[in-house]
Amino acid sequence: MKEIVIGENQIDKRLDGFLKSYFPEASTGFLYKMLRKKNITLNGKKASGTEKLKVGDKINIFFSDETFEKFKGKSSNASSAEPFSAKEAEAIKSLGDIKIIFEDKNIILVNKPAGVLTQKATPKDISLNDWLIFYLYNKGEVTAESLDTYRPSVCNRLDRNTSGLVICAKSLLGARTMNGLLKDRNVHKYYRTIVSGKLSEQITLKGYLYKDEEKNKVFIKKEDPKDDRYTYIETEYRPVSYDRDKDLTLLEVKLITGKPHQIRAHLASISHPIIGDVKYGGQKIGSLKYQLLHSYRLIFPEDLPDAFGDIRGKEYRAELPAIFGKFFKEG
Known part of the structure; x- marks a missing residue:
């Protein structure tokens, strides 16, 4: 049995949406079936999937290790592993000095050098998004396990060869607020x-x-x-x-x-x-x-x-x- 305790970076998400992101290889139909059969429960009770998550909610998952690994898309021991391979870590370091202009608990403003992708174009790419997670991981602000339920990300994209200010979200609140400001053109x-x-x-x-x-x-x-x-x-x-x-x-x-x-x-x-x-x-x-x-x-x-x-x-x-x-x- 696997238990997930909801933190601030998962609040107000629908349970079904959370499960779909947590188990990327699982179909929506399969997840609803697991909810109906109580192989997935919320706070010890049967759930429909439409519930909005709150801080402290407990999701219990009663899967075999084989089933868990299949739908998670990686080993069930991944939470104790490094989120980056040694090769990926070296590639991130090779991006050079990413200067931080401002940082608090919700966002980071960075000065992206020309030549650095903001987000991956292909799975093998190394991007500013990877640098962000690597930076926060080495600071101890995220763990391999916490990355299973929320991944910090960039909010505004620049072309690879356009340099300068990029807004990065460290928290769900940061992401929702910054993305809202950008969408409404208030930045x-x-x-x-x-x-x-x-x-x-x-x-x-x-x-x-x-x-x-x-x-x-x-x-x-x-x-x-x-x-x-x-x-x-x-x-x-x-x-x-x-x-x-x-x-x-x-x-x-x-x-x-x-x-x-x-x-x-x-x-x-x-x-x-x-x-x-x-x-x-x-x-x-x-x-x-x-x-x-x-x-x-x-x-x-x-x-x-x-x-x-x-x-x-x-x-x-x-x-x-x-x-x-x-x-x-x-x-």
């Missing part, structure tokens, strides 16, 4: 980038974006194409400085909507592509092989719950990578 996100040509006015660009998944590229139309594949977007930019010798402008860009490749494609659509961004027409400059785009600052709203009082109304910045200075001279 103001500003980027710094270098584009070809001279821009001298602050402008809000509007348009409609469609992503071709097969090509992993987006397309923008200025007018509504009356096509359900396209989504309305807004991108605001403000010139910061102009390099006369190279005819380049350093911009600060505010994402009003947030869609894949939005900044890259929107700037390219007005004939001012990001340098290095060859996918969207950017210049190949020296050794630069990717778009020079950096998530520079975040501003949190004032009306946050008390648990997030430390970041209420605050602004956080991630300093520009040194490579910006290599390709741009202010003045």
Whole structure:
């Protein structure tokens, strides 16, 4: 018999949803059958699966070791094992220094280097999400067993070669709050980038974006194409400085909507592509092989719950990578 005691990172989840994530190899029908037969109980009683979990609830699972392993997708002794192999640990360390900008019990703000995936694209990838769990595991804030029921994760994604601020959730409360803020566009996100040509006015660009998944590229139309594949977007930019010798402008860009490749494609659509961004027409400059785009600052709203009082109304910045200075001279 296996007993799971519900903690703060599982509260308000439905029992059936919790069980499905806990036993990823089990069908929903099988789990409901186990509930009906009382092979899975909640607080010692038969459960329907629709119950909302509370702190201290006890889920008892009466499976054989073989059945448990089959539907868990790993050995039943995994809770006593390391969550990462030695090879995975070395790969995570090879990501380099991930600078922490802010941390409390619910969230971490980090400065992601260019070249690091935010989340896995394939099962073999090593991502910022892996770094987050590795970091918290080594701090003793998560265990292999606790990861069975809740896994900390990143909240906002950046392209592999876009650097800068990423919000990571350490707790379920952190994840729910940050994801809600991002969905409602209540976190103001500003980027710094270098584009070809001279821009001298602050402008809000509007348009409609469609992503071709097969090509992993987006397309923008200025007018509504009356096509359900396209989504309305807004991108605001403000010139910061102009390099006369190279005819380049350093911009600060505010994402009003947030869609894949939005900044890259929107700037390219007005004939001012990001340098290095060859996918969207950017210049190949020296050794630069990717778009020079950096998530520079975040501003949190004032009306946050008390648990997030430390970041209420605050602004956080991630300093520009040194490579910006290599390709741009202010003045």
